[in-house]
Amino acid sequence: MTRASLDKQPHEVASMFDGVAKRYDLTNDVLSLGQARLWRKEVAKAVDARPGQKVLDLAAGTATSSQPFAEAGAYVVPCDFSLGMLRVGKERHPWMPFTAGDATKLPFKDDTFDAVTISFGLRNVQATDTALAELYRVTKPGGRVVICEFSRPVWAPFRTVYMEYLMKALPPVARTVSSNPDAYVYLAESIQEWPDQPALASRLVKAGWSDVAWRNLTGGVVALHRGFKRD
Template sequence: MTRATLDKQPHEVATMFDDVAANYDLTNDVLSLGQDRRWRKEVAKAVDARPAQKVLDLAAGTGTSSLPFAATGAYVVPCDFSLGMLREGKKKHGWLPLTAGDGTKLPFRDEVFDAVTISFGLRNIQDTEAALRELYRVTKPGGRVVICEFSHATWAPFRKVYEEYLIRALPPIARAVSSNPDAYVYLAESIQTWPDQPALAALMQKAGWSKVAWRNLSGGIVAMHRGFKA
């Protein structure tokens, strides 16, 4: 079994996701108690993809997260650095232009996309600031970014319950449904060490994004940040 460490070495993270690719979508559905579907609907609304627009879906995994954008008539490029995820995606969504790429060195020209988005993947990239700069680089002037990521519950009693779930309940559930339960121990730890909502907004502004704002989902255990390229 493979799990990444919290210094997030790219080869470790990629191998870890290769190991969970087969059951990834099902596992996420179970561990989030079905909430991941609602979160992705909110992301689709925020991205607001339009026909003929170009959308980059970074850390797209198997490409399931890209389907709502494609349904609008936009040209969506699902990109991920886990080849195992991309192979699984080819089986499920072979018509999507699934693309291998490193979030800190994206394989795209400057100012290509009308919108860029990443859901539950930014915290797995070793250099967060480099990834935010790369997303900015490939976005057209006037374009937008939407980041959906696990964050920190805003109500202290709920935050304590949620942290207990991450530490005590998530690992045994993962053992029942995941092909690599150790990977979900890393995921739980990475959520706890991730910057809170204002700190991530500050990193986005530092990378060049303007009009940065966020909205909490599910009491803040997930936060959706949005910004624009002037």
């Protein structure tokens, strides 16, 4: 299996990410033209992790996204369903409590975390609404969710260029830096299929989250959605 299909069967997606684990962070930096690091910084600001808080970083992969929360003094749990990603992450950060888990059935008790976050992973989950409800379940009353995901550029001319880049330029670039370029064809297709900013906000509200809002990054290439679990 070199890539997942768009019906997002969990075993296919996990296998695909297992295959790209070792060079995943490097590939993301190259394909995003360096923007991935900026996006991670914005996620860290939005999560606003503090000493003593518990943070769940879902779809954490190798835990590059988890580091800012740990550096802020929070207890962060990197969680992913790709064992290959978790193995690479554990080699790089042996002190972190890596946890294997499915977003649609999280292995945590109710009301566990002060903040839950997922970056570039929600669109790879087969049952998005179930995952949003699970994130709500494991969040403490008064806690927050931050979702960073590819979205829709707001300026029409840029949106056209961006979509062409995804399908035409991304695969050949991926062939030069990734161990599994076909996986990035799937990723490009999944971005095109993903709902826009208002549609994702509506799904967060449906899952129970309150005060849902979003902020566009890089002209809407990526959007940060945030919501709260009422006391």
